[in-house]
Amino acid sequence: MEQLLKQYARLVVSVGVNIQKDQILVINSPIECADFARKISEEAFKAGAHDVVISWGDELSAHIRYEHGKKELFTEFPEWRVKFYQGYAEQGAAFVSIAARDPQIFSDIEPEKLKLANQAAGAALLEYRERLMSNKNTWCVVSVPTKGWATKVFPEDTAEKAVGKLWQAIFKTVRIGEGIDTVAEWRKHIDFLQQAAKFLNEQKFVKLHYKNASGTDLEIELPEGHIWAGGAEKSELGTEFAANMPTEEVYSMPKRDGVNGTVVASKPLNYNGNLIENFKLVFKDGKVVDYTA
Template identity: 45%
Template sequence: MSHDTQLNRYAELAVKVGVNVQQGQYLWISAPVGTENFVRKVVRNAYEEGASNVHVQWHDEVVTRTHYERAPEEAFNHFPSWLVQAHDDLVEKNGAILQIEAEDPDLLKGISSDRVTTFAKVKGEALDAFYGAIETDRISWSILAVPSQKWADKVFPELPEESRMKKLWNTIFKTVRLEHEDPVAEWKQHIERLQARALALTEKKFTKLHYRGPGTDITVALPEDHIWLTGSSKNQAGAAFIANMPTEEVYTVPHRLGVDGYVSNTKPLAYQGNIIDQFTLTFKEGQIVNVKAEVGQELLEKIVAMDDGSCYLGEIALVPHESPISSSGILFFNTLFDENASNHFAIGSCYPTCVKGGDEMNDLEREVHGLNDSVVHEDFMIGSAEMDIDGIHENGTVEPIFRKGNWAF
């Protein structure tokens, strides 16, 4: 199968399965320069599926790097009101947003961590309503990736330079199941398998999970009426979409004040063009009380201290070690892929949809229920072939969930 044919299939998958464009729907695509060929195919597919208008917002890594290097300090305390309005308009129109990633994992290496975290906080606060719509599945959204040369260089440094992009393309195609004769049908079956696992976990009604592995011994309480979900969701109009492509996880929400112990990462965290690695977070009554990192200590400390909720957990996700992406043995330096190769936690905001009726609760009701809120939502990977996880029932009964990194039931 030619590369162009694969690209066409990938674009079709993004439109029909990722955001699942509906008749008359508005689609916003966020994409970096260098992805024009693929984006044009996505736009064509979107219109063929009945989109009313497709807007592409381009961004350029060189411009982004230059901005962080040379802009005055006050620039990082401002997010344009017109751009806030554009995001709000997308929500009001019940549109969909497709985010295409191709970022250099080291894009902002050496940039002041103050600039990086200050703007991340300002952006998060300005787009609070938009991110709220994302977290409650009010609108359809999806994230997928295409290679860039610098990203491919980071992932496959051992290969000849001219072979790296092709290798990353083929790897991405495989992770999104394009090798199957009918990828759309294969995705339907894949999601059904994940949903069966999520339903089984929900029905167990665990009150806590206990994780043990190298550098990790942590207990996570779960709120009453919690629900395990998959990467497949439905927007407020009832249309299905898949937020992350690829996706291998089932996930839920922890109780904000019920996390105790310590946890260490097993894969690097790529954050805003920086790498954070070899770190351990210690929790007491839900709060991160100690941060140690061999790489990116200062940046990680600032992320954790970004607001009142950034030092608490917002998500826990289960991914078996023998999942397809993990079995590839490839370290992507990209959370979209690495989180789907490993059990992971997210510090910061939660997905209220992980609690029965959570998307209809107000802020106070969510807080009482133990749900966390923050401008931060950063996944970090903790899984390995050595990890054991137990589920603890209300009566104290313990049931194995993971043994040696894989499902135990």
């Protein structure tokens, strides 16, 4: 297990953010994932990072804050956190986020508080997030199991066994295992996704039509000159990186008023510490006009 974790951490550093010599790495990690965050830190230093800074999060502390804090508290966002992220971004840092949340941690929290907190964070961190979304910095989102998450996925098992099963599922999806050259496998996978994007670009599709047995019947018009992408991306300095691990995604942009029909979710959605199941969205001219959940 220890070797697999090191293999995973090395993958995040070398392919995920592709850390460069003397670059700073910022890791966002839940405290429950401290062991893996430290492994990423060690691999980053071995790869030549100038410094590694870890920003810790704690869902249980956040729950206490949401439970007892007044609504107006959640319209605020600390200036020091804005300076933290923006400052490191301007220094050319790479960013790794370990996404590992209990899917229902905030299910008993007033939704308005969660909404206000998201809005405050979104406004305060707009410039930083725009930098990442425009690939001015390299970034990568990865996952590791937590007890809260694992026991939702494997409810019939003990917490320990559930965590073990979720680890195995994650290792499989990120192409990690004994005797596997993980970096080489990822290079092959990235090439496969890029070839798929190339094929789709050559087709010059005008419209996509999705249908399935669950009730999805959705038409998506594509704008003229649309571009398909997937696999790895490049930062403005030319550093190739993989923003999501795992990823099987090849994506493009729809025509803003050209989405019509119904999409029915086949899997639950974890949003803001709440699990949303059996939801359906109805689109007309690019807007959601009806929904159920």
